[in-house]
Amino acid sequence: MRLVLLGAPGSGKGTQAARLKEYLQVPHISTGDLLRAEVAAGSALGLQAKEVMARGDLVSDEILLGMLRDRFSREDTKAGFILDGYPRNLAQAAALDELLRSLGQKFDAAVQLAVDNEQIVERLAGRAQAEGRADDAPEAVRKRLQVYDQQTAPVIEFYRQHGQLTVVEGVGTLDEVFTRIVEAIAPEKAVG
Ligand code: AP5
Numbered sequence: 561m562r563l564v565l566l567g568a569p570g571s572g573k574g575t576q577a578a579r580l581k582e583y584l585q586v587p588h589i590s591t592g593d594l595l596r597a598e599v600a601a602g603s604a605l606g607l608q609a610k611e612v613m614a615r616g617d618l619v620s621d622e623i624l625l626g627m628l629r630d631r632f633s634r635e636d637t638k639a640g641f642i643l644d645g646y647p648r649n650l651a652q653a654a655a656l657d658e659l660l661r662s663l664g665q666k667f668d669a670a671v672q673l674a675v676d677n678e679q680i681v682e683r684l685a686g687r688a689q690a691e692g693r694a695d696d697a698p699e700a701v702r703k704r705l706q707v708y709d710q711q712t713a714p715v716i717e718f719y720r721q722h723g724q725l726t727v728v729e730g731v732g733t734l735d736e737v738f739t740r741i742v743e744a745i746a747p748e749k750a751v752g
Contacts (some may be wrong), residue, residue: 561586562665563745564656565644565674566716570687572731574735576673577644579738584746585683586640594627594647596617610727618648618704618711625655633665643667647733649711653718669745670719673730673737677705 561584566574574590581588595613598606607625609619622685630648631637660666675683681701685714688696695704719725730737 561640562732563640563642563747564647564662564667564670564719565673566670566712566719566725567730568675568680568708568712569701571675571733572675572686573644575734576738576741577642579734580605580626580642580741583738583742584642586642587636588642588644589628589637589646591627591643591645591648594631610685611738612687614700616695616700616707618707621649621651621655623730624652625659627633627675628656629659632659640707645666647715648707650714650718653715667724669726670716670724672716672727673739674727675730694721 563580563584565577567573574592577588577590595606595609599610599613600606605623609623612619624646632641643656647656682702684696685698687693688698694700716725728737728740728744730739
């Protein structure tokens with residue numbers, strides 16, 4: 561199964577991708593996690609990305625595509641993947657299309673987790689207190705939501721127009737949201 565998970569910051573992409581990874585037995589590729597690993601390692605790329613991420617902006621398309629190409633060159637992605645955090649603008653959507661085409665692959669579904677902004681702000685404020693992620697500070701959250709509306713919302717529309725979009729209600733318990741996703745993408749595998 562090849563899945564693209566879409567949704568605003570804090571909509572639960574990472575949380576659900578971790579569960580889907582076990583369930584579908586395919587790797588979870590989070591561009592946010594890949595970038596945070598570079599920042600933690602203090603690499604040249606990480607140094608470039610650190611401030612951009614902390615203020616809630618998007619890291620350059622070029623860097624992201626390079627990272628993604630590297631990750632997709634690994635053997636484990638042949639069986640499928642859950643892509644979380646990419647694409648985030650229309651140029652990235654086109655680049656993903658091109659990359660998958662060059663690999664002779666195509667994804668099965670783009671799943672959008674729908675969560676309203678009020679709930680998002682509440683979730684990220686909770687995580688800011690619990691984990692202290694730099695971009696969960698209120699100013700950065702505002703910026704991330706703005707970037708999402710301006711740059712990522714058109715990606716959702718793009719997949720909708722191409723008949724590839726599945727929208728899943730992202731509010732509820734983790735189990736409820738997970739069950740909705742599974743029912744939407746692989747009803748034959750859903751339990752209960
Ligand atoms: P990234 O790491 O992708 O962050 P994000 O999209 O802002 O997503 P989050 O990780 O905040 O949220 P999520 O949807 O994964 O939700 P989560 O499961 O964590 O990107 C970070 C930055 O990296 C970007 O801003 C950008 O700078 C850069 N970047 C990454 N990809 C890029 C790209 N393609 N191009 C350019 N730049 C890029 O959950 C959030 C919280 O809610 C958690 O505390 C969780 O416990 C809680 N929660 C989850 N589900 C529920 C639920 N059902 N009910 C209640 N709480 C819940």
